[in-house]
Amino acid sequence: MGESVRGDDEGQIRTLGILGAGRLGTVIARLAASAGYRVLVARSGDPAPIARAMAAIGATAMSAEQVIAESDAVVLALPLGRYRTLPVDLLRDALVIDAMNYWWGADGIRDDLTDPRTSTSELVQAHLPGARVVKALSHMGYQDVEDETRPAGAAGRKALALAGDDPAAVAAVARLVDDLGFDPVVAGGLAEGIRLEPGAEAFGADVDAEDLQAMLDRFWTSQRGIVVARARAAPA
Template sequence: MKKTIGILGAGKLGTVLGQLALKAGYQVLIAGSGDPAKIALTVEVLLPGAGALSAAAVAAQAELIVLALPLGKYQTLDPKQLANKLVVDAMNYWWEVDGKETKLNDARTSSSELVQAYLKNSTVVKAFNHMGYHDLYDETRPSGAKGRKAIAFVGNDKQGLGRVAVLIDALGFDPYYAGELKQGIRLEPGSPVFGANVSLAELKKLVAAFVESPRGREVLRARGGEI
């Protein structure tokens, strides 16, 4: 039986992740905002074989849920629907979309920690946020292939991290565990990792380089010298 992935967000990132998941043999369910009929044509064209459903239906039927919506909309999610689910946070803060919301860009916490605090009965893992959707689509390669790129992920739950590592590999990238959920700030906009389309070895260097970056120094000051 195929494993089922649910994607909340039918924009560019959501549809690309859906395409990669379909190619990897997963069943894909996807929801946009509101009536599923609004994304039916998009799904038919870009994701043949996937299901366009309501957010509630996706949450009920999928084993793993990817959040591919604007970060500022995370509080529109229903925590009860996502309770006891593995949730992959692929969201980023963009002030042009989310507004100048300081809480979403607070150096004292990662955005994924905010999501986890809101979805307190879910297991949140940060992944698929630092590589552009176009690179995700173009760079997928089988395990062991020359030139394979890497995706960083962070989280606190060992079992959930293992499942996300398997997903990253299945979608065509080398998984790199970059620490606990609070380390997700190393993957956010403003970090050396953000936008990275690089090998596993290079990705490790970029994650480590965060502390020397302007954003890293800001975070160190806000957190009393620790990340």
């Protein structure tokens, strides 16, 4: 097993860590365990309250520190507003899968999380300068993620998009997405993760790879895309 979230020499994720034991984190844990991954899950505080529930789906509850230390990749399934609490030193050199989105009900009114000049995953990357952040597992509703998984090549298989700046990290996460039962669609670099966020057509999409790619391609002519393009083109 790799040493602390770095993956093995082939870039394959074998132990998947998940920070967050809510609905999405639990769904990802169940699918990953069913796909043959060793799955470690942390909640905020003592892991004991979720130990039995995690064991029932084939995962192991641990402290956040243990999860990070023993995993080849770590999924962030937390409220986005808590991203600054993530341990910078422990996640240095880590492969980090950002599945978080801004929800005002959970995160409060946060202008810093809605700035069209940057994607929220870029904020996470800035907080974790030593990590390799990939935006993934974020734009489809958790219930659809649970219900729509299908084997590779199956008719009607749905797609999940991802975005990241490190090609090896993106490839490793794309393999994970495929193993979980979805066709991976690479949106581009981490900045392109904004095309997967709330307000974009792809957010909430439960479609196949061709339709998802078309949604991504249409982003820059959409109302949200025009706002983002103008904000990014404006002088700093």
